[in-house]
Amino acid sequence: MTDFLSDLNEAQKKAVEATDGAVLVIAGAGSGKTRVLTYRIAYLLSKGIDPFSILALTFTNKAASEMKERIASLVGRPKAKSLWMGTFHSVFAKILRFESERTGFPSNFTIYDTEDSKRLLKNIIKEQNFDEKEYKPAVVVNRISNAKNNLISVEEYNNDFEIQTYDSQCKRPHIGLIYKLYQQRLKKASAMDFDDLLFNTNVLLRDHPEALYKYQNKFKYILVDEYQDTNFAQYLIVKKLSANNENICVVGDDAQSIYAFRGANIQNIINFKKDYKDFSLFKLEQNYRSTKNIVDAANSVIENNKEQIKKAVWTNNEEGERIHLFNAANENEEAAVIGAKIFELMKKENFTPDNIAVLYRTNYQSRTLEESLRKLSIPYKVFGGVSFYQRKEVKDLLAYFRLIVNHYDEQAFVRIINFPARGIGDTTLNKILVAANENNVPVWDVAENPANYKVSIGSNIQNKISEFVFMIKSLKTQINKQNAYEIGKLTVNNSGIIKHYKDQETPESEMRLENIDELLNALKEFAENPDDVEGENSLKTIELFLEEAALMTDMDMEENKQNADNKSYVSLMTMHSAKGLEFPVVFLAGLEENLFPSQMSLESSAELEEERRLFYVAITRGMKKVFMSFAETRYRFGELNFCEHSRFIDEIDQKHIDDMAGIFSTFNKKPANFESFAESRSNFVSVNSIKKKQDNNTGNNDDSEFGKLSPSSLKVDMTIQHQRFGIGTIQLLEGKGENAKAHVLFNNFGKKQLLLKYAKLKILS
DNA sequence: AAAGCGGTACTTTTT
DNA sequence: GTACCGCTTT
Numbered sequence: 001m002t003d004f005l006s007d008l009n010e011a012q013k014k015a016v017e018a019t020d021g022a023v024l025v026i027a028g029a030g031s032g033k034t035r036v037l038t039y040r041i042a043y044l045l046s047k048g049i050d051p052f053s054i055l056a057l058t059f060t061n062k063a064a065s066e067m068k069e070r071i072a073s074l075v076g077r078p079k080a081k082s083l084w085m086g087t088f089h090s091v092f093a094k095i096l097r098f099e100s101e102r103t104g105f106p107s108n109f110t111i112y113d114t115e116d117s118k119r120l121l122k123n124i125i126k127e128q129n130f131d132e133k134e135y136k137p138a139v140v141v142n143r144i145s146n147a148k149n150n151l152i153s154v155e156e157y158n159n160d161f162e163i164q165t166y167d168s169q170c171k172r173p174h175i176g177l178i179y180k181l182y183q184q185r186l187k188k189a190s191a192m193d194f195d196d197l198l199f200n201t202n203v204l205l206r207d208h209p210e211a212l213y214k215y216q217n218k219f220k221y222i223l224v225d226e227y228q229d230t231n232f233a234q235y236l237i238v239k240k241l242s243a244n245n246e247n248i249c250v251v252g253d254d255a256q257s258i259y260a261f262r263g264a265n266i267q268n269i270i271n272f273k274k275d276y277k278d279f280s281l282f283k284l285e286q287n288y289r290s291t292k293n294i295v296d297a298a299n300s301v302i303e304n305n306k307e308q309i310k311k312a313v314w315t316n317n318e319e320g321e322r323i324h325l326f327n328a329a330n331e332n333e334e335a336a337v338i339g340a341k342i343f344e345l346m347k348k349e350n351f352t353p354d355n356i357a358v359l360y361r362t363n364y365q366s367r368t369l370e371e372s373l374r375k376l377s378i379p380y381k382v383f384g385g386v387s388f389y390q391r392k393e394v395k396d397l398l399a400y401f402r403l404i405v406n407h408y409d410e411q412a413f414v415r416i417i418n419f420p421a422r423g424i425g426d427t428t429l430n431k432i433l434v435a436a437n438e439n440n441v442p443v444w445d446v447a448e449n450p451a452n453y454k455v456s457i458g459s460n461i462q463n464k465i466s467e468f469v470f471m472i473k474s475l476k477t478q479i480n481k482q483n484a485y486e487i488g489k490l491t492v493n494n495s496g497i498i499k500h501y502k503d504q505e506t507p508e509s510e511m512r513l514e515n516i517d518e519l520l521n522a523l524k525e526f527a528e529n530p531d532d533v534e535g536e537n538s539l540k541t542i543e544l545f546l547e548e549a550a551l552m553t554d555m556d557m558e559e560n561k562q563n564a565d566n567k568s569y570v571s572l573m574t575m576h577s578a579k580g581l582e583f584p585v586v587f588l589a590g591l592e593e594n595l596f597p598s599q600m601s602l603e604s605s606a607e608l609e610e611e612r613r614l615f616y617v618a619i620t621r622g623m624k625k626v627f628m629s630f631a632e633t634r635y636r637f638g639e640l641n642f643c644e645h646s647r648f649i650d651e652i653d654q655k656h657i658d659d660m661a662g663i664f665s666t667f668n669k670k671p672a673n674f675e676s677f678a679e680s681r682s683n684f685v686s687v688n689s690i691k692k693k694q695d696n697n698t699g700n701n702d703d704s705e706f707g708k709l710s711p712s713s714l715k716v717d718m719t720i721q722h723q724r725f726g727i728g729t730i731q732l733l734e735g736k737g738e739n740a741k742a743h744v745l746f747n748n749f750g751k752k753q754l755l756l757k758y759a760k761l762k763i764l765s
Numbered sequence: 766a767a768a769g770c771g772g773t774a775c776t777t778t779t780t
Numbered sequence: 781g782t783a784c785c786g787c788t789t790t
Contacts, residue, residue, distance in 0.1 A: 060780080089780055114779080194780055261778060362777055367781090384779085418766090425766045551780070576778045598777050614778080637775065638781050 022276030030289025291320020
């Protein structure tokens, strides 16, 4: 029964066999981390452990379903299905629904996504007449999210001197009040946001010891994937649940911690040894994924981080090609070259599109890349950005489902009360909202019976509201009688959404209809696939669908689709979403200062180290070939910006780089295989831009007088000359050391911010 | 009440 | 460049 252990190397095998007690597995990139987790679970099952008593927490739904699949192939489907395996959010959402009697929330609570949260916050800020410039929903939502991730309740937030001082200093003294009102409104709407799922689980385990004992006894073996990305709320849940027998196994890589910005605490993994004194440590250091060049290049970068657990990642794989580095005049040329190179890889080296990924720091970079790939008819898929579930028509329809399941869902109500238009406008809606607030009742109660709350609405509009309320109520009577797909069809027809878009007859409405169709297909597939623990005869209701959809990223969605239509695409995604994935060929685009590392990360070394870890993650996605590129100019907010290449490139040991950009050669000498690149480039890029490039490379321009100047030699109002921008006046000097910057007003180029570390200047007067 | 127009302020990463 | 807001007109 344990024959599958022979698939593992020594370190992996030991990590699998140490089933009891606290276990920390530090797994370098590509070292078979998922393999250890799956085999460990399979091993537990083969020893007769009940699958219901194993809790495995992952970072994404995709990781969970893939792992389940692999375990199923090792020990059989029935056992694999009975495992408690999923993301923190989905597993504990399930538990919170089950424990509704203890939580004070009904079991059909809605999960608000970030957009819902922001809209609600916006409403509250408006109602309170706070300055909307100071109180931006995005900022407020972050403050509240941070508080919740650190288990700071409304009361604690408002009584904490430090927090209050900080908010006051930021000119936002009322965030505590907003937090309070926000939680009240969520409660009234029977809704939780993402962070509440973890926060309220902690409350449940803290205030209800009988529930804590129950789950401690239930989950005899706990496994946590990507432990380096857990936040305090998650950490404490795991700690509490495992306190009884300490059969806990956490797997992670501190070098790949990239979610501190949303509360992840790298100390959780670094301090594991303090939390569990009797722990065993296993290090997986052999990389099976990438070539020597890629592994070594990644190692040379991550070395620059101070805070890390020591490990030596190595590989037995072939040497492989060096990392190909190239530059481009602007983002369009960069995209064109990447497209051309992909075209060539497919044509000459038989790579398929799904062998290839283009990774970037920010979502907006996908646009130019898409254009380039479209021109070359290369099939591609953009992950992230405006995902399927965020499209207006899809969210509208989901709002119907939400309101049907949970009438109190305020955001869903506001969204669809007048969509499609049924003559209930802003004025009426505001009356209802105000009345709901004044009487401290859900909006639904007011809509159901306005007269009760002294809302004066004309009888004409009154009838329309009643019709709407009636429609939602009648659909509710069906939700436990008909499956998700049937409810979906009824909703689409009764609501008038289909008619609304059919009447428009524009290409845009056509597309929206297609998306609605796609959602119905997803419902159908969901309804007809009895893959749940509950068994074959249980009805797949719309409620169950919503629960999944709320916590689904488009990553999970696209995964299903790709399997379904079996087409091959080049993947376009952010470096963050690429975590956990691997591709034979990886392009890293836009490696420029202020873009990557992001401008916002330059203020603290902790944030800069996180960017570096992200760079490490990005490089280590590549199996065979890694291409890096940067543009010398890039449009941002419609304004032209001149860019310097990313500092991270300089941190790679030069011997691993095939430097076609010429950044490491003082004499700008032409690299050995520049020709082959120029060739593939010239097929698609205007000859002009190449010429410009080559002129630069010959070193004809007279730059002998320009040099890097120390920040101290410059003063405001000085007139300086820049190699490219010509003559200008210094307006402002900021930053220290590496980050010293000068704001210069150029005569012909307008205002520019120059990093003194790179800018070559000449002082004129 | 709804659609259309023009000005404005943004873009880090996501369960 | 674009998403979003508030103003206008019908």
